[in-house]
Amino acid sequence: MDVSAIRQDFPLLDQEVNQHPLVYLDSAATSQKPAQVIDAVNHYYRRDNSNVHRGVHSIGTRATESYEGARKTVQSFINAEHVEEVIFTRGTTASINIVANSYGRANLSTGDEIVITQMEHHSNIIPWQQLAKQTGASLKYVPMQSDGTLTLADVENTITQSTKIVAITHVSNVLGTINPIKEIVKIAHQNGAVVLVDGAQAVPHMKVDVQDLDCDFYAFSGHKMCAPTGIGVLYGKKQLLESMEPVEFGGEMIDFVGLYDSTWKELPWKFEGGTPIIAGAVGLKTAIDYLTDIGFEKITAHEKMLTDYAMEQLSAFDGIDIYGPDHRAGLITFNLTDVHPHDTATVLDAYGIAVRAGHHCAQPLMKWLDVTATARASFYLYNTKDDVDRFINGLQSAKEFFGDVF
Template identity: 70%
Template sequence: MDPIALKAEFPILSQEVNGHPLVYLDNAATSQKPRSVIEAVKRYYEWDNANVHRGVHTLGSRATDAYEGAREKVARFLNAAASREIVFTRGTTAGLNLVANGYARQVLREGDEIVITPAEHHSNLIPWQQAAKATGAVLKYVPLQQDGTVSVEDVERTVTERTKLVSIAYVSNVLGTVNPIAEIAAIARRNGAVMVVDGAQSSPHLKVDVRALDVDFYAFSGHKMCGPTGIGALYGKAALLEKMEPVEYGGEMIDFVDLYDSTWKEIPWKFEGGTPIIAGAVGLGAAIDFLASVGLEEIDRHGRQLAAYAIERLSAIDGVSIYGPRNRAGLVTFNLGDVHPHDVATVLDSEGIAIRAGHHCCQPLMRWLQVSATARASFYLYNTEEDVDRLADALVKTKEFFGYESAR
C-alpha cells in the first residue's frame, strides 16, 4: 500500500490550511472521500436520479438496481448470510437506536440485564440507558483494565443468565482498543444474550466477518470509511429482524394499508420507511469498492504502524500524556500538560494540522481517565509518518507557545 499515491485520490487533501499543506488527522470523526466515491454520487444524480421500488420507468429501475446493488456490496463486505440482513440507516447511531427501540424494548423485562463498558461512545450508551428506564432492565458495566482494555475474565464475571443483551464497540474511538468481540459474543451466547456491536471505528480499518464473530447485530457508518455522510447500515440476523417491529412508519415500508390497520413489507424494507438515502447508498457501495481495492488488512496494518510511531514520537515530548494500550488501532489520544485540548487543537490548526479535541462523545470514559477532555490524532490510509512528524513538531511549538521547556 502506498499512502502517498492514495492521497492523490482524495481531492480535499491537496489544499493548504493557514498557509501550510493540510495534514488531516481527524479520521475517527470522519474520513475524507476519494474521487471515485465523489464521482459515483455525481453520476447517480446526473444519470439515474429517481425514487426506488416504485416507478417502472427506466430511471426508476436503474436507481433501484443501484440502491439494492449497494446493499449486496454491504452484505459481502460484512460476510452476511444474505442482503436481507442489511438495513440501510443514517449511520451507527441510527442503527443502534433501531436495535434499542425495535428489539430491546420489546424483549426486556424488569430485572433483565444490559451489559456495556464505561468506554462506549454515547451512541452505544444512551439508547441502553433509555431502554433500561423504559423496561425496568438493569444496566451493568464491564470494568476496564488499567490501560483501558476489556478482559474476557471480567466479561465472564459481569454477564449472567439474567443478561439479555451485550453491546460493545469493536474499536474504541478514544483509546484505539480492539475488543475481543468473538470471545465476548461467545460468552453472551452461552448465557442466552444477544450480542450487539458498535462498528463505527472497526469498519474503516478491519476486515469484519459477522458470521465468524457470531454477532447478532452490527452497526456502522459510511462517512468514516470513505463514504458519504448520512448513510450507514445495520446488520441483523434474519430471525431477529423478522421479530422486530419498525420504529418509523409511512410510505415504502408497508405491504397493505387499510383505514384502521396495516401490514409491513418483509425485511429489510419494513425498516426503511420513506424515500431512502439512495445517493448515499450508491456512494457507500463505491467506498466499499475502493477499500476492497486497497485491502482492509493493509489498511489495518498501516494504521497500527502509524499509531505505534506516533506513540514513540509523542512520548519523547515532555508533558505529553498518552491514554490507552500500546497495541491499538490507528489513533492516539493525548494531553499536553495542563493546556486545554481545544487550545492545543487551535495551535495545531494554525500549522495546518487537523485533530479532534473534547470528550469525543465519551464523558464516562473521560471521568474514568480523570480528565475533562483530550486531544486525538486519528490516522487513515492516506496518512504517512511525515504527517506524524508534522504533528510532533507542531506539539513542540505548542509547548513553546504556552511557555513550556523544549522537548527533551
C-alpha cells in the first residue's frame, strides 16, 4: 500500500497547524475525505442536483440513479442479501434509534431483557435505556474482563430466554476491543434474541460481511470511512424490516395518503421519510469505491503495523497508562500520569498533533476505568510511522512540561 500516494488524495492533510505539519490522529472521531469524494459531491451539486424518485426529467433521473446506485454499492460492500435491506440514515445514532423505536417498542414488554455492555458509545446505551423505561423491560450488562474484553462464558450467562435484544459494538471506540460478534450472535439466536451491531468503528477498518455474522441489524456512519457527514446506513434482515413500522412520517415514505389513514411504501423507502441524503449517498458510494480499490486487507494490516509500532514505543515510556487489550483495533487510549487529558491534547496540538480528549461519549466506560476522561490517538490508512514518531515525541514533550509544572 503506497501511503505517500494515498496521502496526496487528502487535501486537508497538506497544511500546518501551529507552525508544524499536521499529524491527524483523530480518525475514530471522523476521518478525512479524499479529493475523489469531495469531487463526487461537488459534481452532484453542480450537474445532477435534483430530488429523487419524483421528477421525470433527465436531471431527476440521474439523481435517482446515483442515489439508488449508492444503495447497491452498500449492499455489495457489506454483502447484504437484498438491496432493500440497506436503509440510508443520518448516521449510526439514527440507525440505532430506528431499531429501538420501531422494533423495540413493538416487541418488548415488562419482563423482557435488553443486553448491552459498558463499553458502548452513548448512542448504543441511551436508546435502550429509554426503551426499557417505555416498555418495562430491564437493561442488563455483560461483565467485562480487566483488559476490556468479553468472554463468551459471560455472554452466555447474561443472555437468557427473556432476552429480546442484544445491542453491542463491533469495535470499542475507546478500548479498541474487537468483539467476537459472530459467536455472540449465535448465543443470542439460541435464546431467541435479535442482535444489533454498532459497526461505526469497524466498517472503516475491516471487511464486514453481515450474512457471515448473521446479525439482525448492523449500523454504521459514512463520515468515519472517508464519506461526508450526515449519511449512515442501517442494515436489517428483510423479514424484520418488513414487520417494522416507520418512525418518521412524511414525504417519500408514503404509498397512499387519505384524510384519516395512510399506507407506506415498500422497503427500503418506508424508513426514508422526507428528502433523502442524496449528496451524502453519492459521497458514500465514492468512499466505498475508494477504500475497496485500496483493499481492506491492506488497510487493516497497515493500521495494525502502526498500532503495534506505537505500542512498542509506548512500552518503554514511563508515566503513561494505556487502556484496552493487547489485541486491538487501530487506536490507543491513554493518560499521562497525573495529567488531565485535555492538557495533554493541548500540548500535542501545539506541535500540530491532533488527538481526541474527553469521555469519548462513553461515560459508563470511563467510570469502569475509574477515570473522568482519557486521550485517544487513532490511526487510519493515511497515517505513517513518522506520524507515530512525532506523536511519541510530543508525548515526551508534554511529560517533560508537566513534570516541571508539578
